[in-house]
Amino acid sequence: MSAVDHVQTVIIGAGVVGLAIARKLARRGHEVIILEEEPLIGQHTSSHNSEVIHAGMYYPENSLRARYCVKGREMMYDYCKTRHINHQAIGKLIVATQDDQINRIHELESLGQKNGINDLKQLSATEAKELEPELTCKKALLSPSTGIVDASHLMLSLLGEAEAEGAVLACNTRLKSTDIKDSKFILYMDDDETVISCTNLINAAGLGAWDVARNMQYYPEQKIPTQNMTKGNYFVLQGAKPPFTRLIYPVPYDKSLGVHYLRDLGGQVKFGPDVEQLKEQQIDYKVDPARKASFEQKIRLFWPELPDNALVPDMCGIRPRISAPKEKMADFLIEAEADHGIKGLVQLFGIESPGLTSSLAIAEYVGSLYE
Numbered sequence: 001m002s003a004v005d006h007v008q009t010v011i012i013g014a015g016v017v018g019l020a021i022a023r024k025l026a027r028r029g030h031e032v033i034i035l036e037e038e039p040l041i042g043q044h045t046s047s048h049n050s051e052v053i054h055a056g057m058y059y060p061e062n063s064l065r066a067r068y069c070v071k072g073r074e075m076m077y078d079y080c081k082t083r084h085i086n087h088q089a090i091g092k093l094i095v096a097t098q099d100d101q102i103n104r105i106h107e108l109e110s111l112g113q114k115n116g117i118n119d120l121k122q123l124s125a126t127e128a129k130e131l132e133p134e135l136t137c138k139k140a141l142l143s144p145s146t147g148i149v150d151a152s153h154l155m156l157s158l159l160g161e162a163e164a165e166g167a168v169l170a171c172n173t174r175l176k177s178t179d180i181k182d183s184k185f186i187l188y189m190d191d192d193e194t195v196i197s198c199t200n201l202i203n204a205a206g207l208g209a210w211d212v213a214r215n216m217q218y219y220p221e222q223k224i225p226t227q228n229m230t231k232g233n234y235f236v237l238q239g240a241k242p243p244f245t246r247l248i249y250p251v252p253y254d255k256s257l258g259v260h261y262l263r264d265l266g267g268q269v270k271f272g273p274d275v276e277q278l279k280e281q282q283i284d285y286k287v288d289p290a291r292k293a294s295f296e297q298k299i300r301l302f303w304p305e306l307p308d309n310a311l312v313p314d315m316c317g318i319r320p321r322i323s324a325p326k327e328k329m330a331d332f333l334i335e336a337e338a339d340h341g342i343k344g345l346v347q348l349f350g351i352e353s354p355g356l357t358s359s360l361a362i363a364e365y366v367g368s369l370y371e
Contacts, residue, residue: 005197006184006196006197006198006199007031007033007197008030008032008198008199008200009025009030009031009032009033009199009200009201009370010033010035010187010196010198010200010201010202011025011032011033011034011035011202011204012035012175012202012203012204012205012208012212013034013035013036013203013204013206013208014034014035014036014038014041014155014159014169014171015041015042015045015046015155015204015206016042016046016151016154016155016158016356016359017046017204017206017348017351017355017359017362017363018034018036018202018204018205019034019041019042019155019158019159019162020158020359020362020363021202021362021363021366021367022034022158022159022167023158023161023162023165023167023363024364024366024367025366025367026161026162026166026167027161027162027165028370029165030370031166032162032165032166032167032168033167033168033169033170033196034162034167034168034169034170035170035173035174035187035196036169036170036172036173037172037173037175037190037208038171038172039171039172040171041155041156041159041169041171042152042155044206044207044283044318045206045207045317045318045319045320045351045355046151046155047151047152048285048315048316048317048318049151049317049353049356050260050262050272050273050353051149051262051264051265052092052148052149052247052357053076053077053087053089053146053148053356053357054069054354054357055069055070055073055092055112055117055120055143055145056069056073056112056115056116056117056354057108057109057111057117057141057143058108058111058252058257059111059354060111060331061114063331063332064331065331065332065354065358066115067115067361068332068354068358068361068362068365069354069361070115070116070117071358071361071364072354072357072358072359072361073145073357075361075364076357076359076360077089079154079360080149083157085149085150085153085157086149086150086153086265087147087148087149087150088147088148088265089144089145089146089147090146090147090245090246090263091142091143091144091145091147091246091247092142092143092146092246092247092249093123093128093132093135093137093140093141093142093246093247093248093249094108094140094141094143094250094251095128095137095138095139095140095141095248095249095251095302096137096138096139096140097136097137097138097250097301097302098138099138101251102138102139104252105122105139105140105141106122108120108141108252109122109141112143117143119143119144120141120143121142121144122139122141122142123139123140123141123142124139125137125138125139125140127140128140131246132244132245132246132248134244134305135243135244135302135303136303136304146247148247148262148263148265149265149356150265173194174189174190175187175188175189175212175215176188176189176190176192176215177216178201178212178215179217179218180217180342183199183343183344184197184198184199185197185198185199185200185344185345198344199344200344200345200346200370201344202345202346202366203346203347203348206320206351207229207318209320209347209348209349210224210227210349213347213349218342219340219342219347220341223335223339223340223347225330225333225349226322226324227281227320227321227322228281228321228323228324228325229278229281229282229283229319229321230275230276230277230278230318230319231276231277231278231317231318231319232272232316232317232318233272233274233276233287233288233291233313234262234270234271234272234273234287234314234315234316234317235270235271235272235287235291235295235311235313235314236311236312236314237269237271237310238310238311238312239307239310240306240307240310242263242267242269243261243269243303243305244261244263244303245263247260247261247262247263248260248302248303249261250302256273256274256275257353259271259272259273259274259295259298259299260272261299261303271295271299271311272295272314272316273316273317274291274295274298276291277325278318284318285316285318286316287313287314287315287316288313289313292311292313296311299311319352319353320349320350321350321352322349322350323350330350331350332349332350332351332355332358332362333348333349333350334346334347334348334365334366335347335348346369348366
């Protein structure tokens with residue numbers, strides 16, 4: 001990429017959130033460049049997840065996670081329908097497999113209702129088994145509006161619409177450092193040749209958002225949250241017929257939605273993710289086969305008939321998590337001028353699940369900051 005004198009808006013990161021923001025601002029008339037250090041879009045968190053459209057019953061009332069998930073879900077379904085992006089409102093059952101978990105079903109339904117979800121329904125063990133004969137549970141919560149989406153197709157669509165409005169994607173372009181001069185951001189690339197000046201700068205780099213912030217001159221260091229990368233592993237089901245038609249989730253625990261049953265749009269079945277705390281804050285996408293025993297134990301709580309040796313390591317994702325293992329789950333963190341005092345700058349941290357579902361709603365909010 002050749003040097004650019006000045007552009008209106010630079011977005012760092014071509015994951016689903018960065019692309020959604022680029023589309024929003026480009027359609028509004030912004031001159032937009034998207035910087036992505038990888039050779040392709042969406043190579044990290046956006047493509048290493050469950051591809052679930054979440055309903056929004058897990059997140060604290062009035063939190064950004066709750067608000068953007070519920071609004072984003074509606075926007076996502078509308079976007080996918082009108083753009084013919086492969087998706088399906090497959091539905092989900094959240095299951096209590098022990099008596100002491102039943103109260104969590106009541107709590108999730110209540111929280112979901114507070115968050116604006118009006119289609120949740122509690123099911124008895126018998127009712128749940130009528131829907132999913134292979135399922136074993138004490139009680140369940142049915143979420144009909146939970147779905148699945150082709151994340152790759154979604155990101156390509158967002159990029160295509162942004163480019164149609166003049167946005168430019170620059171892959172294989174790594175930002176080294178950022179300076180601020182005369183109310184403009186000066187971006188120095190890793191090639192030591194390319195320098196970009198811009199009026200607006202949006203850090204949507206996901207796992208890399210911390211490095212971008214640390215290498216930004218004049219940005220208050222105390223505003224950068226602690227980074228706690230958390231790994232989630234998946235195992236695929238082989239040699240067995242898919243046991244369920246809907247997604248099956250255990251009641252959430254330890255800041256995790258639990259090892260759940262997933263079916264993608266191609267019909268492949270997998271389970272995950274678990275929670276693996278990374279001692280070193282480094283990206284590692286290898287799945288340890290030794291974790292299979294733990295997966296089997298968790299899965300058999302709701303599917304006792306899981307065949308022996310039917311799980312094969314699949315893929316994993318790394319969550320750009322803010323909260324430490326023993327801390328309460330942190331909310332999305334979106335910092336604008338009112339938070340850090342730098343005009344034109346928006347920093348996004350901790351956009352993990354339900355980030356995919358929330359992407360269009362987050363883009364709408366970030367876009368409103370530049371009105």
